[in-house]
Each structure stands twice: as structure tokens, then as C-alpha cells.
Amino acid sequence: KHNRKPFVGGNLKMNGSRAMLKEIIDRLNPLKFDDYVEVAIAPPSIFLDLAHRSVRKGVNVAAQNAFNCTKGAYTGEVSPEQLKDLGIDWVILGHSERREIFKESDELVASKVGHALKSNMKVIACIGEKLEERESEKTEEVVIRQLQAIAVKVDDWKNVVIAYEPVWAIGTGKVATPQQAQDVHLIIRDWLAKNISEKIAQDTRIIYGGSVKGTNSQELAKQLDVDGFLVGGASLTEDFIKIIECFI
Numbered sequence: 385k386h387n388r389k390p391f392v393g394g395n396l397k398m399n400g401s402r403a404m405l406k407e408i409i410d411r412l413n414p415l416k417f418d419d420y421v422e423v424a425i426a427p428p429s430i431f432l433d434l435a436h437r438s439v440r441k442g443v444n445v446a447a448q449n450a451f452n453c454t455k456g457a458y459t460g461e462v463s464p465e466q467l468k469d470l471g472i473d474w475v476i477l478g479h480s481e482r483r484e485i486f487k488e489s490d491e492l493v494a495s496k497v498g499h500a501l502k503s504n505m506k507v508i509a510c511i512g513e514k515l516e517e518r519e520s521e522k523t524e525e526v527v528i529r530q531l532q533a534i535a536v537k538v539d540d541w542k543n544v545v546i547a548y549e550p551v552w553a554i555g556t557g558k559v560a561t562p563q564q565a566q567d568v569h570l571i572i573r574d575w576l577a578k579n580i581s582e583k584i585a586q587d588t589r590i591i592y593g594g595s596v597k598g599t600n601s602q603e604l605a606k607q608l609d610v611d612g613f614l615v616g617g618a619s620l621t622e623d624f625i626k627i628i629e630c631f632i
């Protein structure tokens with residue numbers, strides 16, 4: 385369908401323990417996916433070091449957040465430079481839970497993306513509309529507004545994966561239909577083609593997140609512009625392996 389390497393991320397959110405993380409990593413390490421799909425797991429920050437030391441080469445570890453400054457008086461925050469010091473190369477930014485619960489604005493998310501990229505991190509940048517926005521036909525407007533804010537801060541798109549996560553599909557069991565996902569992914573890719581470049585549009589991976597399970601991942605993965613997944617709940621279980629295996 386194209387030559388973008390699929391990407392599957394497991395966002396553990398604020399779940400798990402050291403023992404549970406070990407189980408997740410023990411399931412991932414033996415799997416031979418490297419030629420077909422890039423995989424990252426994102427544990428809570430206190431487990432990042434343990435995760436990094438436990439994964440085999442080829443399994444990436446991602447942080448779930450990072451601040452937009454290098455160091456200083458920012459109690460409770462972690463900087464991209466500190467993550468790099470730990471050996472962590474990936475970070476999820478702009479997740480809807482950060483935007484909603486922790487009131488992160490488009491501007492803050494964009495600033496974090498810019499800072500993380502400058503610190504040589506790779507970014508999974510999340511965008512997506514809420515239910516009422518979809519119902520009032522504002523999906524495109526919202527998604528593009530969020531994307532545009534981020535795009536301003538990106539020089540090198542090869543270090544960016546865009547995650548389209550409709551908020552109404554997150555943790556609800558209400559997955560977007562393959563067509564709904566494809567439609568928005570295409571809107572995002574078209575925007576990149578028109579506003580950044582055709583090549584970047586073709587090369588940038590756009591992944592889907594929101595109630596992805598082993599039972600629905602295959603159909604979603606068939607869509608032309610769906611280049612992988614950001615998985616929440618199912619990344620805690622054996623289902624995560626099934627989702628990765630869609631691309632093998």
C-alpha cells in the first residue's frame with residue numbers, strides 16, 4: 385500500500401506495576417517483528433528506566449509526557465533531556481487525557497513537541513476530536529487546528545508520528561469504523577501534502593488510537609492511510625501481540 389513502516393505503540397497510561405511491566409515485556413521480547421513494524425511501549429515515568437533495561441534491542445520505550453524546558457523549578461515535571469539521559473528516545477505528546485484533564489492547550493502541546501524534537505527525541509503527537517465536535521461536523525476543523533499548531537514547531541518530520549485518536553473512541557470500547565479512521569487520516573495526509581510537502585505527506589506515519597483490540601485491528605490496518613496504532617487498554621494484555629501481528 386505504501387512504503388511507510390507501520391508503527392504500534394502501547395500506551396500503558398497510569399496502569400501497571402513492575403511485575404505487570406515485566407509480563408508485558410516478556411511477551412514482546414521474543415516476537416520477531418523488526419522487519420515489518422516499529423513497536424514502542426510507554427509505561428508510567430517511574431518505570432521508564434526499568435522498561436528500558438528490560439526490553440531487547442528493537443523494542444522501543446516511550447515516555448507518556450515531557451515538559452517544554454530543559455531543567456529548573458518545575459516540580460513534578462520531566463524534561464526531554466532527562467529522558468534522553470535515561471536512553472529513552474520516544475515521547476507521546478498531546479494525548480487527549482493531557483489536553484482534557486491537565487488542561488494542555490494547543491500551544492503548550494506544540495511547544496512541548498518543538499522542545500522534544502530539538503532534544504533529539506522522536507515524538508508521537510496526538511490529535512483528535514471530541515464527540516460533540518464530531519456531531520457538530522467540526523472534526524476536520526479541530527484536527528487540523530491541532531495539527532497546524534504542532535506543524536509550526538516541526539523541522540524534521542521523520543522524527544514525528546501523528547496519532548489520530550478520536551476522544552469518543554478512547555477507553556470507551558466504541559472504536560471508529562475503518563472508514564471513519566481512513567477519512568480523517570486522509571484529511572491529515574492531504575493537509576501535510578498541501579502545507580508541508582508531498583514527500584513528507586507520503587513518508588509520515590499516521591496511526592489510529594481508540595479502543596483498538598485484536599478483534600478490530602486487522603480491518604483498520606487494511607485502510608490505505610492507517611499506518612499503525614496507539615493502543616491503550618489492550619496494550620496491557622496479550623491482545624497487544626495480536627495487534628502487532630497484524631503487520632507481520
Ligand code: G3P
Nearest residue numbers: 395554555594595616617
Ligand atoms: O493512547 C491510546 C489511547 O488513548 C487509546 O486508549 O484504551 O481506547 O485503546 P484505548
